[in-house]
Amino acid sequence: MTDPVDAVADLPPLRTVIAENDLAARKSLGQNFLLDLNLTAKIARSAGDLSTGTVVEIGPGPGGLTRGLLGQGAERVVAVERDARCHVALAPLVTAAAGRLTLIDGDALDVDVTELGPAPIRIVANLPYNIATPLLIGWLKQADRIASMTLMFQKEVADRIVAAPGEKAFSRLSVLCNWRCDTRMVMTLPPQAFTPPPKVSSAVVSLIPKTPAPTACSMASLERVTQAAFGQRRKMLRGALKSITTDPEGLLSSVGIAATKRAEELTVSEFEALAKAME
Template sequence: MSRIDDLPPLREVIARFDLGARKALGQNFLLDLNLTGRIARSAGDLSGVTVIEIGPGPGGLTRALLNSDAAAVVAVERDNRCIVALADLVAAAEGRLRLIEGDALEVDPEAIAPAPRAIVANLPYNVATPLLIGWLKRIEQFRSLTLMFQREVADRLSAKPGSKAYGRLSVISQWRAEVRPLFNLPARAFTPPPKIESTVVQFIPRQAPEPAEFAAMEAVTAAAFGQRRKMLRASLKSLGNSEALIEECGLIPTQRAEEVPVAGFAALARAWRASRA
């Protein structure tokens, strides 16, 4: 048994350090060690990998990650109460756990963890999407991302063309990575329980994504899905000569954004960027 297994139960840590979850920080603590262990295992083989965790809270998932084969864990935490509460876990980890106090939106993963690196996290729901977009921009820097989202967000991430859930987030995510929903967790598993189920989703970097610039993909998907009920010839007008762009990409002017596959958006992004050169 490791020193980590000798630590007090998570509920005792929460009571001792008065770690009531703060809504402003998007905190929902996962205390079931069977579930945190399942999340850590779902990240796959972590041998030799430095794992980045966002928002460790009282350290439930952190403990599971330290009990894996990960070379080290770097946890980014904004709440100073949790930094103090995790001191015993840092000591028990014997050099394998480093805490960084700060806002994950402002932390450069490449600067805090050597390659190979992966992110495994129960993300604060209020910043989950902007964090994901930032990581997708540099997805090639990670072995994988194994992240927890509200179920409705996870549904959008993996949605296919033609479905109501298919949107900007679906296109950007599936363009840069293979998106694999793994399993759901009920609201009652968390403290406090959120209003919706959660889903663990894994992102594996695509070795050869459709060629396109990230900013261009953001621009064309924003235009297309910003008016998703309109046909492409209308929704893409803000980009310039929409009819010419659509024709060049072999799309149909009367299609709607939700009907266009990822490859179609990549073609639009390339054509739009070329038209601005």
Template sequence: MSGIDTLPPLREVIAAHDLAPRKSLGQNFLLDLNLTAKIARQAGDLSKCDVLEIGPGPGGLTRALLAEGARRVLAIEKDARCLPALEDIAAAAPGRLKVIGGDALAVDPRQHLTPPIRIVANLPYNVGTELLVRWLTPPEWPPFWSSLTLMFQREVAERIVAHPGSKAYGRLALLASWRCDARIVMTLPPGAFTPPPKVSSAVVHLTALPAPRYPADAATLERVIAMAFNQRRKMLRSALKGLRPDIEDVLRAVGIPPTDRAETVTLEKFCALARAIHTG
């Protein structure tokens, strides 16, 4: 039996450390260790990887990552109340868990990790999307991570894997599909969490591609996508008129009817448009 197996049940840990989840921190704790183990397994073989976990809370997923054989785990937790419980896990897995107290938006994890690196997290709802966008838009590609296995509200997860023509299709889907393969690998009902959120959750697994799917300047592509979807009900000739005075001609040149709306345009066409704008 490993040291992880001898740790007390999470409900006892929460009671002992007075870790009632805080809405202000977007906390919804997942206490079923069978479910946390299943999430950890969705990340693949962790035995030769360092793993970054954001918002571990009392450490349910942290335990699972270590039990599934992660070479080393870096856990970043903003809630100082949770740090003693996480240090107990570190003591049960000597040399394999480093805990940093702080805001994940302000901490650069790379100096604490050795590649290959995978990110696995039940992300706090209030920062999940911002963290994902940061991980998908680094200054250089490939990124420091090889895969992301992340839990979101189900609505956000569906936006990440959406296809053209759907209401969920937008900026997140385009940023994800440009540089990754993304799929939903698990769904969880509200009752799996403490406290139960008002919505279902889902786990998305994203694998980084060696290079973007289509060539485009990243900054230009992100600007085009943002403008197109900020006014998604407008025709593209109106939504993008701030880019160039001849935007209708540019749209036609890359095969996009100027009267189309953003939600109908494929990633390939958005990349062609970004190239035309960047080089023009």
């Protein structure tokens, strides 16, 4: 019997798979295919031990990262794909994986990734750029049921995820991600690594949910406060927070934050304190 890992390695090159299945990337689906199997293997390795639980991949396309995950010993990969062309193109990979790969037909925004297989759940994906941020926010809300996320974004979004207070990229997304997870930039990839090349660089970010989960405030409250603060980030907080409280200066004073500060100057802990005070 052929070893499943060998069977995956013996599959045709990805460019052949794309050509034979007329699998041109579609902008409407946010598709940019990563075809360098050395890079996909490197991303899979950065996700750690995949030999237990379930690895969830979003938008596998022709299967470059999927091959990397299987090659790194993933016991169970569940790939969510809405493009019917990709299901046809991935059929030989499903066969070669010998039970380790399951394809789900659906929109990732409508799929509960925590229900796709046994824990621990690890999400590893080259995310469709047009839905990457909404997907991430949704997963942060389920982070108590997710072991890790190793995700590729546009570089600009990745910079915002890992940014620290005071940095130009520090944003609402920075606060939400670093309140709930430990974040780390894993690698940056140039446009030419993809087919077709996007107009911007991309980057892989590691997000490990904190254990135990922070409990000082709810994520809903933190979302509300950060939306107000960063929605008018050029304003001092005493002005920016008027949309959520009739007494912004009193709210800020109650947690020891100067009313003249701006959103990018606050720490994640200070945003947490504001959210708690709002509750």
